[in-house]
Amino acid sequence: MPEKLDLQSPDLVSQNIEKLAALFPNCVTETADGKQIDFDLLRQELSHKVVEGTKERYRLEWPGKKEAIVTANIPTTKTLRPVREDSVDFDNTENLYIEGDNLEVLKLLQESYLGKIKMIYIDPPYNTGKDFVYKDNFAKDAKEELITSGQKDEYNQRLVVNPETAGRYHSDWLSMMYPRLKLARNLLTADGIVVISIDEKEVHNLRKLCDEIYGEKNFAGEIIWKNSSKNDQDYISIQHEYIVCYVRDKGVNKGAWLEKKEGLDEIYKAFDGFRREHGEDWSAIHQEALEWYKQFPESNPIKASKHYNWMDQKGVYFASDISGPNHGQYVYDLLHPITKEVCKPPASGWRYPQKTMEERVKNNLVHFADDHNTIPNNKTYLSDTEFQSLTSIRFKDGRVASKNLTKLFGENLFTNPKDPDLLYDLMKSFGLGGNDIVLDFFSGSGTTAEALMKLNYETGSNCSYILVQIPEDLNETLKTATGGSKATISRAIQYLLKQNKPTKITELAKQRIRLCSVNYLTNNDTAIGFRVYKQDSSNMHEVYYRPQDYVQTKLELFADNVKPDRTADDLLAQVMLDWGLPLSLKIEQLTIAGKQVFKVAANSLYACFETGIDEAFAREIAKDQPLRIVFRDNGFKDDTAKTNVRQLLKQLSPDTEMKVI
Known part of the structure; x- marks a missing residue:
C-alpha cells in the first residue's frame, strides 16, 4: 500500500529527540x-x-x-610514536600495530578514523576473577587531567586483577568497557559491525551495555561458539562462549549475511567418486550415498545434510516436497515418464500449475520413483542451496587452532587460543572486502591479523587492520596465573627469551604476524606488512598546551616546543593524528632544496621539521601544490622568513593550508 500523508504539522519535539538520539x-x-x-x-x-x-x-x-x-x-594530549625497526614495509603498508592503553589510543584515533572502520572485533578480559582489567584513572577536574596526561604511561599500574570477592566486581568491569565501546562506536562506518567475544559471566551485562551505546534496535544477534568438551564444573558444565554482534545502523546495514554450509566439499568429493564407480546408475549411487552418510556422527555438518543423497547429470540433489501449501492447490493428472501411468498425487494437490509442472518435467527438475505409485518430488540441487543465513551456532574445536599455532611457532605455546578460521568465516559472512578496515583494541596474540590476512589471500581483497594491545609484562601476569594459564604464560616467556625479545605479549603478537605473513604472500605485499606505533606522552613540552601557567622568564627554557628526544617520524605521526589523517596513508621521504620532507598520500600533506626554512624553500615546495604543509615553529630562518613563507605559499599555492608546531 502507498504510504499515507501525515496531514499534520511536523512533530518538532520528536524530530529533535531523534536528532539527539543519533x-x-x-x-x-x-x-x-x-x-x-x-x-x-x-x-x-x-x-x-x-x-x-x-x-x-x-x-x-x-x-x-x-x-x-x-x-x-576527557581529551588526551598523548601521541603515537612510530617504531620502524619493529615494522615490516613501514612506508607502504596500511596495517597498524599499536602498543598502548586502548582507551588513550581510541581517543587518538577519533579524528583520523571517524566513520572509517567497517568491523570492530574484540576479545576483552572475561572477568573470571583472575583476568586483568584496566583500572582507569578518573580525574574529576579536566584541567587536572590535562596536566597529568603528559606524564609517562603507568602500564604496570593500569592492569589489575578483579577478584570475585571485590565489592565492585561487575562494576569495575563495566566501567572499563563503557568508555572503550563508546569511543569505538564513533569509528564505525554507517554499515559497520561490532563483534565481541565474551563468556557467561558478563554476557548479560555486555548486552545491556551495547543496547545503551549502540541502540537496542541495532542488536544483530548472538552466536554461541561451542569450543570445549570439558566437564569440570558443578551444576551445568559450560562448554561454549558467546559472540555478540551489533551494527552501527540497521537502516544502512541490512544484514544480508550469508555463510557456506559446512561439509559441502566432502559431499561433492564423495559423489564424484560414486559416479566414477557406478557411471549413470543413479540408483546405485543413491544406495552408496545412504551407506556413506552412516559413518558420520549426528553432530557432523555432513550428517545434517544427509538428505542430499541423489545425483543426476546436473549434480547432487535431494528429493523435496512438491505438494501445494493449501488443500486442493492444483489438481491434474501427471504421467510417470516410464510407466506412462498417472502418478499418485499429493493429498493437498500439486505445488505448481500444470503448465509450469510440464516445463519442470521437461527440464528434468522433478524426481520420479521407479513407478507411478509413489508421489514425485522436486529436485533441490546442492549447488543452489550452498549458502544460508548466518547461523547462531558454531562448532570449533580449540585444539585445531592450538595445533596450527604450534606449527607456526615451532613449539607449543598456547592451550586454547582464539580460532582465526572462526574470525575468517565471520569476516567473509559479513561481506568484508575491498579496502575495508578492521579494528581490534584487545588484540592479544594477533588472531585478528591472521584472519584478515587469510581473507585477503583467499578473496583478493585489500582489507587492513588496526590492532591495539597494552604491552603487558608476562612476568607480572605470571605472578597471579594458575593452572593451564600459568603453563601457557611460562612457555611464552621462554620462547621470547630465546628470541632475545622483551617478555611482553606485544612481542609475541608481532612475531606471530611476521610468521603468518609468509603463508599469505600475494602480489600485494602491502597487505602483509605492518607499521608499529607506541603510545607515549606528547612530543611537545607542557608549555605548548598551557603557556599561561609559566612565567615569562621560564618560557625562555622552552625556546623549542619539541622535546629533545623526539624525531621527525614522531612529529609526523602526531601531526597526522591532529590533522585527522589516517596513519595508514602512504609515506614518502623527499629532499627538497636540501631539506628532508615527508610526503603523505601524494600531496595531502607535506611536513618538514628541519631548521633554516626560508623563501627559496617555499618557492620549491609550492611547485607541488600540497593541500597541507607543516613546519616547526622555530624552524624558520628568522621571523621575517616565517612571515614571507606564509605569504609566498598563499600567492604560489593558494589552496595550501600551512600550520606550525
Missing part, C-alpha cells in the same frame, strides 16, 4: 509517556565533571558509571 543513543530512555531524552545523562555527556541526578529510569546502572562517561570524554 548523536547520543545512550541518552534515550523509556518513560510512562514513551521515548524521552534523559537530560541528566545528556548534561553528563556535555560536561567534564560528574553531574548528579536523582530520577529513576529504565537503564543499566552501576557505581562509577558517570565517571566512566567522563573518562571517555
Whole structure:
C-alpha cells in the first residue's frame, strides 16, 4: 500500500529527540509517556565533571558509571610514536600495530578514523576473577587531567586483577568497557559491525551495555561458539562462549549475511567418486550415498545434510516436497515418464500449475520413483542451496587452532587460543572486502591479523587492520596465573627469551604476524606488512598546551616546543593524528632544496621539521601544490622568513593550508 500523508504539522519535539538520539543513543530512555531524552545523562555527556541526578529510569546502572562517561570524554594530549625497526614495509603498508592503553589510543584515533572502520572485533578480559582489567584513572577536574596526561604511561599500574570477592566486581568491569565501546562506536562506518567475544559471566551485562551505546534496535544477534568438551564444573558444565554482534545502523546495514554450509566439499568429493564407480546408475549411487552418510556422527555438518543423497547429470540433489501449501492447490493428472501411468498425487494437490509442472518435467527438475505409485518430488540441487543465513551456532574445536599455532611457532605455546578460521568465516559472512578496515583494541596474540590476512589471500581483497594491545609484562601476569594459564604464560616467556625479545605479549603478537605473513604472500605485499606505533606522552613540552601557567622568564627554557628526544617520524605521526589523517596513508621521504620532507598520500600533506626554512624553500615546495604543509615553529630562518613563507605559499599555492608546531 502507498504510504499515507501525515496531514499534520511536523512533530518538532520528536524530530529533535531523534536528532539527539543519533548523536547520543545512550541518552534515550523509556518513560510512562514513551521515548524521552534523559537530560541528566545528556548534561553528563556535555560536561567534564560528574553531574548528579536523582530520577529513576529504565537503564543499566552501576557505581562509577558517570565517571566512566567522563573518562571517555576527557581529551588526551598523548601521541603515537612510530617504531620502524619493529615494522615490516613501514612506508607502504596500511596495517597498524599499536602498543598502548586502548582507551588513550581510541581517543587518538577519533579524528583520523571517524566513520572509517567497517568491523570492530574484540576479545576483552572475561572477568573470571583472575583476568586483568584496566583500572582507569578518573580525574574529576579536566584541567587536572590535562596536566597529568603528559606524564609517562603507568602500564604496570593500569592492569589489575578483579577478584570475585571485590565489592565492585561487575562494576569495575563495566566501567572499563563503557568508555572503550563508546569511543569505538564513533569509528564505525554507517554499515559497520561490532563483534565481541565474551563468556557467561558478563554476557548479560555486555548486552545491556551495547543496547545503551549502540541502540537496542541495532542488536544483530548472538552466536554461541561451542569450543570445549570439558566437564569440570558443578551444576551445568559450560562448554561454549558467546559472540555478540551489533551494527552501527540497521537502516544502512541490512544484514544480508550469508555463510557456506559446512561439509559441502566432502559431499561433492564423495559423489564424484560414486559416479566414477557406478557411471549413470543413479540408483546405485543413491544406495552408496545412504551407506556413506552412516559413518558420520549426528553432530557432523555432513550428517545434517544427509538428505542430499541423489545425483543426476546436473549434480547432487535431494528429493523435496512438491505438494501445494493449501488443500486442493492444483489438481491434474501427471504421467510417470516410464510407466506412462498417472502418478499418485499429493493429498493437498500439486505445488505448481500444470503448465509450469510440464516445463519442470521437461527440464528434468522433478524426481520420479521407479513407478507411478509413489508421489514425485522436486529436485533441490546442492549447488543452489550452498549458502544460508548466518547461523547462531558454531562448532570449533580449540585444539585445531592450538595445533596450527604450534606449527607456526615451532613449539607449543598456547592451550586454547582464539580460532582465526572462526574470525575468517565471520569476516567473509559479513561481506568484508575491498579496502575495508578492521579494528581490534584487545588484540592479544594477533588472531585478528591472521584472519584478515587469510581473507585477503583467499578473496583478493585489500582489507587492513588496526590492532591495539597494552604491552603487558608476562612476568607480572605470571605472578597471579594458575593452572593451564600459568603453563601457557611460562612457555611464552621462554620462547621470547630465546628470541632475545622483551617478555611482553606485544612481542609475541608481532612475531606471530611476521610468521603468518609468509603463508599469505600475494602480489600485494602491502597487505602483509605492518607499521608499529607506541603510545607515549606528547612530543611537545607542557608549555605548548598551557603557556599561561609559566612565567615569562621560564618560557625562555622552552625556546623549542619539541622535546629533545623526539624525531621527525614522531612529529609526523602526531601531526597526522591532529590533522585527522589516517596513519595508514602512504609515506614518502623527499629532499627538497636540501631539506628532508615527508610526503603523505601524494600531496595531502607535506611536513618538514628541519631548521633554516626560508623563501627559496617555499618557492620549491609550492611547485607541488600540497593541500597541507607543516613546519616547526622555530624552524624558520628568522621571523621575517616565517612571515614571507606564509605569504609566498598563499600567492604560489593558494589552496595550501600551512600550520606550525
